[in-house]
Amino acid sequence: MRFAFFGxxxxxxxxAAGPAGAHPHVWVTARTMMQFDKDGRVTGVRHTWVFDKFxxxxxxxxxxxxxxxxxxxxxxxxxxxxxISSLKDFGYFTVVKAxxxxxxxxxxxDYLVEEKAGVVTLAFTLPLSSPIDARLGTLELDVYDPSxxxxxxxxxxxxxxxxxxxxxxxxxxxxxxxxEGNPNDLSESFFSQLGPDSNFGATLSQAARIECAG
Amino acid sequence: xxxxxxxALTGLLLVLLCAFxxxxxxxxxxxxxxxxxxxxxxxxxxxxxxxxxALGRRFLAVQQRxxxxxxxxIETLKTERAAAGMxxxxxxxxxxxxxxxxxxxxxxxxxxxxxxxxxxxxxxxxLLSFVxxxxxxxxxxxxxxxxxxxxxxxxxRITGWTNTLETxxxxxxxxxxxxxxxxxxxxxFRPAPVGHGHAGxxxxxxAGHDHSCGCGHSHAPPAEALKHPVTLKxxxxxxxxxxxxxxxxxxxxxxxxxxxxxxxxxxxxxxAMALGTAITVSALAALAxxxxxxxxxxxxxxxxxxxxxxxxCSVGGAAAILLLGAALxxxxxxxxxxx
Numbered sequence: 255m256r257f258a259f260f261g262x263x264x265x266x267x268x269x270a271a272g273p274a275g276a277h278p279h280v281w282v283t284a285r286t287m288m289q290f291d292k293d294g295r296v297t298g299v300r301h302t303w304v305f306d307k308f309x310x311x312x313x314x315x316x317x318x319x320x321x322x323x324x325x326x327x328x329x330x331x332x333x334x335x336x337x338i339s340s341l342k343d344f345g346y347f348t349v350v351k352a353x354x355x356x357x358x359x360x361x362x363x364d365y366l367v368e369e370k371a372g373v374v375t376l377a378f379t380l381p382l383s384s385p386i387d388a389r390l391g392t393l394e395l396d397v398y399d400p401s402x403x404x405x406x407x408x409x410x411x412x413x414x415x416x417x418x419x420x421x422x423x424x425x426x427x428x429x430x431x432x433x434e435g436n437p438n439d440l441s442e443s444f445f446s447q448l449g450p451d452s453n454f455g456a457t458l459s460q461a462a463r464i465e466c467a468g
Numbered sequence: 469x470x471x472x473x474x475x476a477l478t479g480l481l482l483v484l485l486c487a488f489x490x491x492x493x494x495x496x497x498x499x500x501x502x503x504x505x506x507x508x509x510x511x512x513x514x515x516x517x518x519x520x521x522a523l524g525r526r527f528l529a530v531q532q533r534x535x536x537x538x539x540x541x542i543e544t545l546k547t548e549r550a551a552a553g554m555x556x557x558x559x560x561x562x563x564x565x566x567x568x569x570x571x572x573x574x575x576x577x578x579x580x581x582x583x584x585x586x587x588x589x590x591x592x593x594x595l596l597s598f599v600x601x602x603x604x605x606x607x608x609x610x611x612x613x614x615x616x617x618x619x620x621x622x623x624x625r626i627t628g629w630t631n632t633l634e635t636x637x638x639x640x641x642x643x644x645x646x647x648x649x650x651x652x653x654x655x656x657f658r659p660a661p662v663g664h665g666h667a668g669x670x671x672x673x674x675a676g677h678d679h680s681c682g683c684g685h686s687h688a689p690p691a692e693a694l695k696h697p698v699t700l701k702x703x704x705x706x707x708x709x710x711x712x713x714x715x716x717x718x719x720x721x722x723x724x725x726x727x728x729x730x731x732x733x734x735x736x737x738x739x740a741m742a743l744g745t746a747i748t749v750s751a752l753a754a755l756a757x758x759x760x761x762x763x764x765x766x767x768x769x770x771x772x773x774x775x776x777x778x779x780x781c782s783v784g785g786a787a788a789i790l791l792l793g794a795a796l797x798x799x800x801x802x803x804x805x806x807x
Contacts, residue, residue: 277531277568277570277571278528278531278532279716279717279720280807281532281535282807305807306535306536306539307539307724308535308538308539308720308721308723308724309720309807311623311720311723311724311726311727312623312626312627312719312720312723312724313623313807314623314727315616315621315622315623315626315723315726315727316616316620316621316622316623316625317622317623333624336624336806337806337807338806340803340804340805340806341806343803343804344803344805344806372727403805404807405528405532
């Protein structure tokens with residue numbers, strides 16, 4: 255009976271703690287640069303995704319074919335190609351919306367993988383099937399994995415940037431999360447002290463909203 | 469003596485749990501002085517589209533932090549804080565194992581259903597859980613050891629093998645469920661004549677569910693017919709079906725540790741994870757058995773209700789294993805993930 259009780263407690267904890275079974279295995283810090291054409295319309299998004307140490311180690315495993323302890327572009331290109339081709343089945347984890355309608359995305363271009371101190375970065379450009387003018391209406395950009403095997407978060411600094419030829423007055427807004435609890439909440443401060451992540455619970459991003467004034 | 473042993477084990481577990489919770493702060497990981505240059509800039513967990521409530525967001529944040537601390541603790545093993553780092557690694561891995569078992573693929577449902585469906589005691593359920601978890605750990609270590617160390621295979625190939633083993637595991641689970649279900653249904657509809665204490669006068673042949681013999685007691689299939697004795701073969705089948713699926717979290721840790729030249733630390737972490745997973749699965753299996761035994765106690769041994777409970781548990785448990793295995797198998801056949 256003791257065991258049954260213990261089991262019930264564990265089951266309750268697991269049940270409460272498993273919303274959507276969200277249990278990411280890969281953590282990505284994302285940055286996106288909006289691309290424009292000569293007329294100031296958005297033509298695409300260029301993602302730069304920085305992966306966590308664990309996934310990076312797995313991705314790099316066995317790629318150092320000449321065993322020189324370094325990863326050359328030639329050694330990293332196959333990784334980029336494999337990533338891009340398998341991303342297709344998952345919609346590149348990117349959703350772009352204009353006027354609440356989803357914008358079709360074309361095949362990625364200019365993709366590459368870089369490695370620095372064991373951390374892998376994947377960069378690629380996703381062209382929009384047809385350009386959208388952000389001065390006429392808000393553009394929404396969302397980067398996420400619905401199954402949450404990969405946890406995407408926009409970087410805390412410069413998450414969305416604009417290419418040099420962007421029209422003036424372009425800005426991106428990531429919604430601020432609701433303020434959680436009050437400062438005297440013991441559980442909140444307890445977690446804050448423990449974690450190296452000082453942003454704990456502070457920033458949660460939903461879809462980024464991009465607007466260009468005038 | 470047994471009580472003392474149980475107390476000691478409980479105490480050890482509590483210590484490990486506490487270590488998992490407070491170790492990073494005490495060892496100084498809170499400020500993460502071992503940040504890797506070029507490491508991903510601090511970014512809080514994302515919750516795109518407003519799908520999660522506060523509890524879900526917090527849980528995600530905890531997972532992210534745990535993930536990072538696991539990596540940090542492995543890296544400290546190359547510094548003079550190696551001993552402390554090792555302790556933290558073990559504690560973190562243990563905690564990770566406990567929580568990780570919430571995800572699919574660690575045998576929770578299979579083992580719980582199995583012990584529910586068979587004449588299993590709590591002790592056997594715990595044994596099954598532990599052996600299965602260790603089997604998964606061994607599979608992960610063997611996989612990475614063979615492919616990464618021996619063949620210097622690419623990460624993509626290792627991931628490919630992991631997916632293959634996962635699919636095979638789910639197929640085996642579905643097969644096991646099918647076998648158990650067929651066995652239960654056969655026992656249900658063709659019960660062997662089992663003596664149940666008739667005083668010599670009623671020479672009934674109990675074919676099927678003949679309740680109307682007028683002798684004043686129920687002729688539902690006696691519980692004994694459905695309570696299959698535990699066989700080593702069936703237990704081995706459960707362990708094999710669950711065990712050939714390596715834990716993906718362990719694979720990640722093993723490859724990372726290998727990249728740091730610390731494969732042994734990865735192995736230690738993997739077994740610490742297995743221990744945590746085993747505990748969670750054991751608890752759930754114990755819950756399953758405890759619930760059934762509670763129901764049986766209220767029903768009264770040998771009554772019609774008891775037989776009904778056994779029937780529901782046996783057939784239901786077998787069906788659950790079959791459905792779960794089939795569903796997971798189908799889901800695992802999707803397109804290969806990019807990361």
